[in-house]
Amino acid sequence: MTESLVFKEAPKRLLSIDAIRALTMLLMIFVNDLSGVKNIPEWIDHAKRTEDAMGFADTIFPTFLFIVGLSIPLALDRKFQKGHSTKAILFAIISRSFALIVMGFFHVNLEEYGKASILPEAVWEILITLAFFLIWLDYPATMNHVKKYFLIGGGWLILLLMAFLYVGREGNSMEPHWWGILGLIGWGYLVCSLIYYFAKGNMTAMIVAFLVFAAINILDHGKWLRLHLWVIKDGSNDFSVMAGVVVSLWYARMVKKGFNTSLWLKLFIAGCAAIAIGFLLRPYTDGISKIRATPAWILICIGISTLVFELMIYLVDYKGKKDWFKLIWPAGTATLTCYLIPYLQVGFYNLVHFRYPHLLNYGWGGFFRSWAVAFIVVIIGGFLEKKKLKLKV
Numbered sequence: 001m002t003e004s005l006v007f008k009e010a011p012k013r014l015l016s017i018d019a020i021r022a023l024t025m026l027l028m029i030f031v032n033d034l035s036g037v038k039n040i041p042e043w044i045d046h047a048k049r050t051e052d053a054m055g056f057a058d059t060i061f062p063t064f065l066f067i068v069g070l071s072i073p074l075a076l077d078r079k080f081q082k083g084h085s086t087k088a089i090l091f092a093i094i095s096r097s098f099a100l101i102v103m104g105f106f107h108v109n110l111e112e113y114g115k116a117s118i119l120p121e122a123v124w125e126i127l128i129t130l131a132f133f134l135i136w137l138d139y140p141a142t143m144n145h146v147k148k149y150f151l152i153g154g155g156w157l158i159l160l161l162m163a164f165l166y167v168g169r170e171g172n173s174m175e176p177h178w179w180g181i182l183g184l185i186g187w188g189y190l191v192c193s194l195i196y197y198f199a200k201g202n203m204t205a206m207i208v209a210f211l212v213f214a215a216i217n218i219l220d221h222g223k224w225l226r227l228h229l230w231v232i233k234d235g236s237n238d239f240s241v242m243a244g245v246v247v248s249l250w251y252a253r254m255v256k257k258g259f260n261t262s263l264w265l266k267l268f269i270a271g272c273a274a275i276a277i278g279f280l281l282r283p284y285t286d287g288i289s290k291i292r293a294t295p296a297w298i299l300i301c302i303g304i305s306t307l308v309f310e311l312m313i314y315l316v317d318y319k320g321k322k323d324w325f326k327l328i329w330p331a332g333t334a335t336l337t338c339y340l341i342p343y344l345q346v347g348f349y350n351l352v353h354f355r356y357p358h359l360l361n362y363g364w365g366g367f368f369r370s371w372a373v374a375f376i377v378v379i380i381g382g383f384l385e386k387k388k389l390k391l392k393v
Contacts (some may be wrong), residue, residue, distance in 0.1 A: 003131045004034020015173035016312040017070050019325050022332030022378075024063045024309075029331075030168070031057040031373040037366030044367075050255060052287030054297055059292070061181060062301035064309070069191050069244020070309065072196055074251065086197075097190035099136055099393035103376045106159070107167060107343075109174045117167040129343045131156035136336075138392035141221055146313060182339075194247055203249050210246050217328035218295045221285040243274075247309065258262040259318045267310040271294035276304030327375070330382030337393040338381035 034040060047053040079089050113121045134155030139148045168176050176314045179187060191207070199205035216235035219225040219333075232238055247270070254263045266367045278299030282288055288296045322329075331338045348354075359365040384390060 001309055014070075014074055014194055014317070015310065015322055016315075016317045017067065017074070018310050018329070018332035019312040019322070020063075020070075020305075020332075021067050021335055022325055022328045022330070023312075024067060024250065025331035025335050025338050026328050026378055028060045028064065029377050030370050031060055032342065033373045034367065034368040037361060037363075037370060039363045041368060045227060046290065047288075049289065049291040049315060051283070052289065054290060054300070058290035058297065059301050059304055061184075062298060063305045064181075065185065065188055065240035066244040066247075066302060066305040066309075068185055069192060069241040069246075070248040072189070072193050072241075072312070073201060073248045076193065076196060077201065078275045088363050089332075090197065092188065093193045096393045097186045100182045100186025100189065101179065102159075103340075104180030104186060105174070105176060106162070107182060108177050109168065110178040112168045112172075112177060114167045114169040114171065116171060118165050119162075120351070121183075122347045124166070125343055125347035126351070127338055129160050129347065131155040131162070132340060133389075134158070136391045136393050138390045140388055180393055184237050187231055188241040191231060191238050192241040195242075195296040196245060201249070201254070206242065206249060210239070210242040213242055214295070217298065218281065218285055219291070220290070221294050228362050234293060235252075236298055239298050240302060244305070246300065247306055251309075251313070255317075261336050262312065264314070267306060267313075271303045271306035271310065274299045274306060276303075278303065301319050328378050330385050331378045332371075334381045334390045335387075336393065337384055338378055341377045341380055345373075 021094075026366075031044070034044065035046075042055065044056045046057045047055050070206075076089060079092065084092075098132050110121070110125055110128070113124060117124065132155070137151075139151075151232050163174050168174070178184075178185075196206065199209075206214060213232070213235040215229055216229075217231065217239050220227065220234040250270075251263075251267070254266065257263070278288075279298040280295040281299065283389055285295045287294060288300065290297055315324065325332075354365075355361075356369065360369040
């Protein structure tokens with residue numbers, strides 16, 4: 001693997017990836033909070049399942065999958081540089097995926113929480129979120145091991161108890177209705193990281209994997225072939241993640257030649273081409289739809305993500321404008337922490353029966369409320385990060 005490293009002198013973090021991750025997480029918190037606001041502009045919201053359309057909110061999740069892919073080569077190559085064994089790296093891939101899948105599994109079942117449960121939904125939501133913090137907190141290396149594993153064990157006991165006490169709307173126990181945002185990210189990360197790991201970061205292999213996932217998704221939605229493999233299913237998540245892997249490797253190769261006109265032009269053409277191909281496929285592959293995970297939606301979002309990443313490269317890596325993103329930077333470095341904070345917020349609101357005034361639940365009042373919530377959550381995430389209370393998986 002070492003001989004095939006693309007990021008041979010990989011920095012601790014690639015700042016442009018942190019920047020696009022921070023922006024995407026801020027927007028994810030914003031659109032999630034906005035979902036409870038009435039009378040918002042239609043173009044901001046998610047399109048319905050039956051519609052051949054996509055709103056602004058429909059671009060956020062695939063961008064995050066794309067960012068996961070961008071990070072894979074840098075993260076895995078850096079581990080090899082540090083001398084981690086192949087077994088240790090494989091364990092890190094599996095454990096990270098497992099953490100995301102577990103959290104996503106609990107979040108999905110939160111959506112189906114039944115009134116027959118012993119605990120109020122708000123209490124259950126707060127307790128599982130606190131358990132996530134206990135289990136996956138980035139504990140300091142100097143911390144007493146007994147104390148650390150006591151806290152981690154306590155987190156797992158809370159999760160097991162919450163699973164035992166759970167009763168769904170139909171009287172059922174916990175089950176994977178779907179995997180949730182974090183779970184889907186976890187599965188996509190697992191599949192694409194393992195491909196990268198076993199292919200030793202070979203660019204040709206990554207392109208082939210990307211084309212295979214694209215073909216599975218296109219053939220499925222074009223009604224030509226229905227595979228629906230166990231983890232991959234219609235290939236939609238892996239399609240987006242592997243696009244990020246390919247762009248990341250491509251960028252690493254191009255940047256060795258310097259920030260020249262060719263780099264900017266190639267990334268711009270790639271982004272525009274993905275969007276154009278998406279629209280070309282639209283009539284033949286079930287239209288544009290996030291909920292149906294159609295190829296047109298995925299390709300359009302890959303194109304948008306590539307163009308936004310190019311903008312972040314220009315502003316942050318090339319022009320050194322990291323300070324422009326200073327306020328939201330914790331969303332790029334303490335991303336999982338920022339994602340989970342709203343679960344504590346909503347759980348607390350429901351526990352004390354707090355409701356926003358009508359003005360902040362409707363139209364422009366709600367719109368600005370959601371922006372305020374998003375920034376406040378990120379600021380809190382930054383405060384917790386400074387206090388060494390950041391999740392790491």
